[in-house]
Amino acid sequence: MRVTSDAADERRLMTCVANGDAQAFAQLVTRHTPMVHGIAWRMLGDAVEAEDVVQETFTKMWVNARGWTPAGGGLGGWLRRISTNACLDRLRRPRFVSDQGLPERVDEAAPADLAIDAARRRDAVAASIQALPDRQRAAIVLTYYEGVSNAEAASILNIGVKAVESLLVRGRQSLTQSLAAKGLLAEGGRE
Missing domain, CATH: 1.10.1740.10 (RNA polymerase sigma factor, region 2, helix turn helix motif)
Structure with missing residues (x-):
């Protein structure tokens, strides 16, 4: 179609x-x-x-x-x-904060080193994205996960294209620093 x-x-x-x-x-x-x-x-x-x-x-x-x-x-x-x-x-x-930890989820998949490593990386990336400021997170999610253009992301967020580009630059820098601190990036910011 x-x-x-x-x-x-x-x-x-x-x-x-x-x-x-x-x-x-x-x-x-x-x-x-x-x-x-x-x-x-x-x-x-x-x-x-x-x-x-x-x-x-x-x-x-x-x-x-x-x-x-x-x-x-x-x-x-x-x-x-x-x-x-x-x-x-x-x-x-405002969010409710509890002093009790979240229950652990049981992994029903067969154990495999690659699957564990991939899940660790995926969780680290998701946690790093969650740690971004709201607007940076929105810009990253819209452009990288949803595939919208910077112009469309700017329209959705009701800001200018340059502001979206600035949010993306700052968001990528924060993600790089966060993932490097977790030992998930080699020198130069790439795996």
């Missing part, structure tokens, strides 16, 4: 959603849930919170369908903006 037909199909489906069509809504939810969930999970690092952001994003899509226009990044761009803003709102809220 061509990009133009996808955009036309999404405009048609959004018109139906604006008129209360639950089937059109379900099609769009099915189509865009992986992207919205991916953004939320990477930004929040919590599956339950990510599910809440998915629900919040699609609730806003349903409620605001009449006001949607296919400008900018189309429906996908609009949903990225809603989900990113929902994540940033959640990150700004």
Whole structure:
């Protein structure tokens, strides 16, 4: 299917959603849930919170369908903006802190040195991303994990392209320092 037909199909489906069509809504939810969930999970690092952001994003899509226009990044761009803003709102809220540690998760996979090392690296990268300031994290997630352009990330974050580029530079520097401190990068910042 061509990009133009996808955009036309999404405009048609959004018109139906604006008129209360639950089937059109379900099609769009099915189509865009992986992207919205991916953004939320990477930004929040919590599956339950990510599910809440998915629900919040699609609730806003349903409620605001009449006001949607296919400008900018189309429906996908609009949903990225809603989900990113929902994540940033959640990150700004005070969080409950417990003195009890999280229970350890049992690894059901067969033990293998490579799998353990890969999981250690993946966890270290995820923890380093979680440690970034909110805006830097959003810029990194949108550009590197979601593959959006700097211009689209700037639109989603409601800032200029130069500001996104600055956030990316600072975010990459912080990630490099964090991963080097954990012994995961060789000299020169590369593995």
